Amino acid sequence: MTRAGPGRPRLTSPRRPGTTARAEILDAAAELFSTRGFATTSTRQIADAVGIRQASLYNHFATKNDILATLLDATIAPTVEFDESLDDSEPAAVLLCALTWFDAAQLCAGRWNLGALYMLPEVRSEPFEAFREGRLRLARRYRDLAAEVLGGGPLAGSDPRAELPFRLVESVIDIRADRQMDEQVIDAQLPEILATAALTVLGRPAEDVVDRARALVVGVADESLEAVLAQK
Amino acid sequence: MTRAGPGRPRLTSPRRPGTTARAEILDAAAELFSTRGFATTSTRQIADAVGIRQASLYNHFATKNDILATLLDATIAPTVEFDESLDDSEPAAVLLCALTWFDAAQLCAGRWNLGALYMLPEVRSEPFEAFREGRLRLARRYRDLAAEVLGGGPLAGSDPRAELPFRLVESVIDIRADRQMDEQVIDAQLPEILATAALTVLGRPAEDVVDRARALVVGVADESLEAVLAQK
Numbered sequence A, B: 001m002t003r004a005g006p007g008r009p010r011l012t013s014p015r016r017p018g019t020t021a022r023a024e025i026l027d028a029a030a031e032l033f034s035t036r037g038f039a040t041t042s043t044r045q046i047a048d049a050v051g052i053r054q055a056s057l058y059n060h061f062a063t064k065n066d067i068l069a070t071l072l073d074a075t076i077a078p079t080v081e082f083d084e085s086l087d088d089s090e091p092a093a094v095l096l097c098a099l100t101w102f103d104a105a106q107l108c109a110g111r112w113n114l115g116a117l118y119m120l121p122e123v124r125s126e127p128f129e130a131f132r133e134g135r136l137r138l139a140r141r142y143r144d145l146a147a148e149v150l151g152g153g154p155l156a157g158s159d160p161r162a163e164l165p166f167r168l169v170e171s172v173i174d175i176r177a178d179r180q181m182d183e184q185v186i187d188a189q190l191p192e193i194l195a196t197a198a199l200t201v202l203g204r205p206a207e208d209v210v211d212r213a214r215a216l217v218v219g220v221a222d223e224s225l226e227a228v229l230a231q232k
Helices: A021-038 A043-052 A056-062 A066-075 A077-085 A092-109 A127-148 A153-157 A158-181 A191-199 A207-220 A223-230 B023-035 B043-048 B054-060 B064-085 B092-109 B125-149 B153-157 B160-182 B190-200 B207-220 B223-230
Strands: none
Touching: A021 A043, A021 A056, A021 A066, A021 A223, A043 A056, A043 A066, A056 B160, A066 A077, A066 A127, A066 A223, A077 A092, A077 A127, A077 A207, A092 A127, A092 A207, A127 A153, A127 A158, A158 A191, A158 B160, A158 B190, A191 A207, A191 B064, A191 B160, A207 B064, B023 B043, B023 B054, B023 B064, B043 B054, B043 B064, B064 B092, B064 B125, B092 B125, B092 B160, B092 B207, B125 B153, B160 B190, B190 B207
């Protein structure tokens, strides 16, 4: 940790990632929301943490809710975009494996563990409806692919195992939260482990699809995921 | 839902479970914490929801943190007790399957989805140390059993798959949170599905241990679990 210089007290991150004020505001808010809580953080504190005036913050975000909504959207947007880039003529097992892999990698890669904010009662209110719908749509996509891996048909659609791949990928959030308390590091193998488990919980071995899924993920990975994926 | 009578505004649960004031306070706090948030709920609001005076509440709990700590402990205590009742001469696969089954059933059974509070930044502070340690001890127990199922030895101990059974069981919390938004009902098969998945993610089919595990769980189930387990 860098020693704070003289003057106004600062948070632990004197230089924030991002070259724009907007990116710095998002990073500061992410830190404060995840370390101190959403309800107890004010836009004033966020502005202070960036080193700008509260009035300047309002040029970028009208409310604290807007900031949270932007942060929450960022936890699903890359995965939705990745999913849309996939060729649906690939077998469902490959698609599910690749989707889980990419999603787990991007949930691991964020500087702050924003998924931990999903459970906030506030997120159930109106300003977050678009996020909630986006996340449920993604959950449905996982469920549909899982049902297809389970053999398709109406029986597979109501098989409760189809629920499990999405739950496995979101376990990254809990693992990160616990690692924080444990002072341990995220296991670099985690995205691949979860991508494999997403199939094995459906009773479908993953050996024959892992290489193809990895190729799909590496093919689109941008540099924010590089650190996580390079390990593989 | 019952229509509220005249007089002081009440929450949606006019008669709370529990015959003691302490139990009613815990139920009201659980409702408020999970529907409105922890930081934004005062002990005054909890007392109001029970219909007692704030001073009476302090006869039972010194602080709001004490109430939360009691609620959090209740999410792991039954499982720890169940685990201690198990005969360690049973095969690890049976123990892991039974532990997951019971734990998932009791996480499904609570009136409020208290596990959703695990992620609160406040829970990282000192008053919740005993809870955090208890939960990490339980996570370690899952990991140790999983490592044994994976074949034992130092290699199995560092196999990241050993992490997955505990994550699967806690996915009950996310599933409940989403069902709330989805207006769907918890799937009665969920505990068994997760108990099976806890083995299949380790590459170990569950067919030969499911009956034994069910017998162990049903053997100790108290009436709070009855509703969930009776379905099986």
